[in-house]
Amino acid sequence: MVIRKDNKKTVAVGREAKRMLGKTPANIMTIRPMKEGVIADFDATGEMLKYFIKKVHNRRSFVSPRVIIGVPSGITQVEQRAVKDAAEASGAREVYLVEEPMAAAIGVGLPVGEPSGNMIVDIGGGTTDVAVISLDGVVYCKAVRVGGDKMDEAIMAYIKRRYSLMVGEMTTEQIKINLGSAFIMEDAEKRVMDIKGRDLISGIPKTITINENEIREALTEPINIILDTIRLALENTPPELAADIVDRGIVLAGGGALLRGIDLLIKQETGLPVIVAENPLTAIVIGVGKMLDELELLRRIAIN
Ligand SMILES: Nc1ncnc2c1ncn2[C@@H]1O[C@H](COP(=O)(O)OP(=O)(O)OP(=O)(O)O)[C@@H](O)[C@H]1O
Numbered sequence: 121m122v123i124r125k126d127n128k129k130t131v132a133v134g135r136e137a138k139r140m141l142g143k144t145p146a147n148i149m150t151i152r153p154m155k156e157g158v159i160a161d162f163d164a165t166g167e168m169l170k171y172f173i174k175k176v177h178n179r180r181s182f183v184s185p186r187v188i189i190g191v192p193s194g195i196t197q198v199e200q201r202a203v204k205d206a207a208e209a210s211g212a213r214e215v216y217l218v219e220e221p222m223a224a225a226i227g228v229g230l231p232v233g234e235p236s237g238n239m240i241v242d243i244g245g246g247t248t249d250v251a252v253i254s255l256d257g258v259v260y261c262k263a264v265r266v267g268g269d270k271m272d273e274a275i276m277a278y279i280k281r282r283y284s285l286m287v288g289e290m291t292t293e294q295i296k297i298n299l300g301s302a303f304i305m306e307d308a309e310k311r312v313m314d315i316k317g318r319d320l321i322s323g324i325p326k327t328i329t330i331n332e333n334e335i336r337e338a339l340t341e342p343i344n345i346i347l348d349t350i351r352l353a354l355e356n357t358p359p360e361l362a363a364d365i366v367d368r369g370i371v372l373a374g375g376g377a378l379l380r381g382i383d384l385l386i387k388q389e390t391g392l393p394v395i396v397a398e399n400p401l402t403a404i405v406i407g408v409g410k411m412l413d414e415l416e417l418l419r420r421i422a423i424n
Pocket residue numbers: 156157243244245246247248267268269293296297300373374375376377378379380400401
């Protein structure tokens with residue numbers, strides 16, 4: 121999201137702002153109002169919500185909209201309040217908070233209302249949420265502040281350490297998306313990418329070629345944290361529900377589910393079937409959309 125420093129004239133969000141990250145002149149700031157799943161900048165979050173509401177809301181309608189916001193499971197009451205306040209301040213009429221793993225589960229069509237265990241692992245930008253869901257509720261959940269951003273940081277640190285090359289945030293994310301991998305693949309040596317950055321020693325721009333194996337190595341730490349979180353969740357799942365998970369498997373959602381081979385790695389490490397959601401990046405939004413259509417479902421699931 122972009123806000124002009126003087127009087128907040130321009131607000132750009134999404135792709136448009138992302139392209140500007142690390143490339144702005146002094147009078148423009150790029151801000152990530154939400155970081156690690158919670159609000160980092162209250163005013164900016166409000167501005168962003170206002171922008172979204174204006175963008176999607178029927179302009180002829182004078183009623184302020186009903187807003188459903190996905191929050192990481194396990195955020196504190198104070199954090200919940202902050203999210204609600206930001207939404208209300210930006211003109212929402214009714215604000216419902218739903219736990220993201222719940223929304224994701226609904227989005228991918230899991231039978232959340234049944235008395236059977238479903239495990240969903242949502243690997244987002246800031247957090248990875250592991251949740252076991254049964255009877256419209258989260259039976260167990262554990263969130264770690266490790267996700268796509270930490271993967272980007274790990275790649276950046278690796279390239280800096282190994283090649284003395286400083287690369288920007290956008291570049292690192294692109295490397296992760298194009299070349300990132302969590303599992304040893306046959307073609308890994310052949311998958312390479314040219315990376316441009318600034319040489320830390322000479323200070324001038326330089327290009328290096330990097331392959332998939334290197335990026336897999338760079339990602340070891342964040343990936344292991346995600347694996348540990350899944351193991352912990354499995355250990356803490358009541359036996360009857362665990363039995364269901366053995367049959368149904370683990371469902372992966374969130375952008376991180378698109379990391380090459382992450383499903384194979386989790387399958388290997390847990391021995392359980394792993395299914396990547398059809399549209400991992402939009403599972404939550406689709407789930408929330410279903411709740412908007414089914415108010416009954418929403419009322420059962422909202423946590424406030
Ligand atoms: N093909 C891909 N491979 C690996 N990572 C990807 C891919 N596509 C997107 N991502 C990563 O997924 C993350 C965004 O996922 P998502 O939209 O689920 O997160 P979020 O919901 O915004 O974050 P959070 O849930 O932590 O609040 C980013 O870190 C992005 O780099």
